[in-house]
Amino acid sequence: MNTRQRIIKAALTLFAEKGYSDVYVSDIASAVGIKAPSLYKHFKSKQEIFESILEELKNSYTEQAAMLSINGSSADADAAVYSEINEETLIKTGTGLFLYFLHDENMKLFRKMLTIEQYHNPELAQLYTKQYYDDPISYQSELFRLLIAQGKFKECDPDTLAVQFFTPIYTLITVCDRHPERENESLAILANHIRQFNKAYLREEES
Amino acid sequence: MNTRQRIIKAALTLFAEKGYSDVYVSDIASAVGIKAPSLYKHFKSKQEIFESILEELKNSYTEQAAMLSINGSSADADAAVYSEINEETLIKTGTGLFLYFLHDENMKLFRKMLTIEQYHNPELAQLYTKQYYDDPISYQSELFRLLIAQGKFKECDPDTLAVQFFTPIYTLITVCDRHPERENESLAILANHIRQFNKAYLREEES
DNA sequence: ATTATAGGCTAATTACGATTAGCTGTCAAG
DNA sequence: CTTGACAGCTAATCGTAATTAGCCTATAAT
Secondary structure, three states: OOHHHHHHHHHHHHHHHHOHHHOOHHHHHHHHOOOHHHHOOOOOOHHHHHHHHHHHHHHHHHHHHHHOOOOHHHHHHHHHHHHOOOHHHHHHHHHHHHHHHHHOHHHHHHHHHHHHHOOOOHHHHHHHHHHHHHHHHHHHHHHHHHHHHOOOEOOOOHHHHHHHHHHHHHHHHHHHHHOHHHHHHHHHHHHHHHHHHHHHHEOOOOO | OOHHHHHHHHHHHHHHHHOHHHOOHHHHHHHHOOOHHHHOOOOOOHHHHHHHHHHHHHHHHHHHHHHOOOOHHHHHHHHHHHHOOOHHHHHHHHHHHHHHHHHOHHHHHHHHHHHHHOOOOHHHHHHHHHHHHHHHHHHHHHHHHHHHHOOOEOOOOHHHHHHHHHHHHHHHHHHHHHOHHHHHHHHHHHHHHHHHHHHHHEOOOOO
8 A cells, every 4th residue: 555545544544533633644644654744745735635535435435335236226126136035134134234334444434534524514514414314315215115116015105214224223333333342232223123124014925 | 691601602602513622712712702811710721611511511411301301210101191192292292302402502512512522532422322322212212111011002122112213313303413404304204204103113092 | 998809801931733945865767 | 877756854934722921900898
């Protein structure tokens, strides 16, 4: 990894931990193993480091979202998959996704940084809401819409269903971000949530 | 209101907006209408201002929580009330509570400040989780436990139910904190959520 | 009336953090 | 070889924020 990349990574880690203003250029430098003035060979200011991180993360989010089809585009395909799936598999899938979002280094750091910096500027607030609310909700909503149309789920508003499915998951992730020791407890709640959600909204098979 | 109180209020407003480190003692002073050095007649440091705010807010939270019985202590009494209530009244109550938490000046500022500062020190993380997760969940859970025992709600795990009821509400509040212009949209989603939640879990009356 | 105190002010002081200047060694291209 | 760009360093510089020193006024208690 070249120095520029190492700087970005170190800075992200620090920003996610302490917030922009409490991280000194010299902290970033020493995390990389160089002196503060040398950073300026790679970036023209502290602010530029921050913006580069944002760029970087927006791109990697877009990639990963595409990969995991969190963007609404491929909910059709996914619906086909989910419609054949049973409750326990769903819990496994849900748990897997939960753990991925919770532990993936970039995801975690980005999330923490956005959390801390969300009121710093409106663009960050937008980004936060898009990533952790609008995008997931619209994907889930589309998915539920299809599953309802297929008769797999009970007749009801897919947006509401999406909110009810997703917000507990996201909230549990934020709890674990603050208290990693509560991960097991949270996983148990997650499993219960999915189980109970299915029981409430999944249509009984008539086969 | 005496100067000390005015300082606390001004500082809280600023901290909630920009975070501790980006608020200068002189900002606080000028918001109060005095000069920075004069602050030191009331507090011995910037840090002490922050701590006083925390004290103040913890107390007012405790009071208000007691008033609104967000602490588990009086769920029994509340269950009696809720058990006689119908869906539309429930939506009204839920909406009222939602709007109260969203708009009450102290609640809002405290929430924003804790959001921004939650990773600054472990005490704040604890406090955040307690106020915006553990306390409400345990109250709701107790309430649902009673309602289930009374046969008003379907037989299921009250903790899970509490999570499913509460997390959408809290998430919507945070969305509105970031984007006040989305309040109406959020209120609509809230109403749908409560309606659908009732449909899913409320037991049909056999009368 | 006198005086102590509270609370305000201006002018330091001190510390520290971002950035710039300018030097140096390395190494690849000519 | 030798030259220029790259990436590092040390030593300024510059700006600013927290805090302190020391002075002043009003007012309330003696």
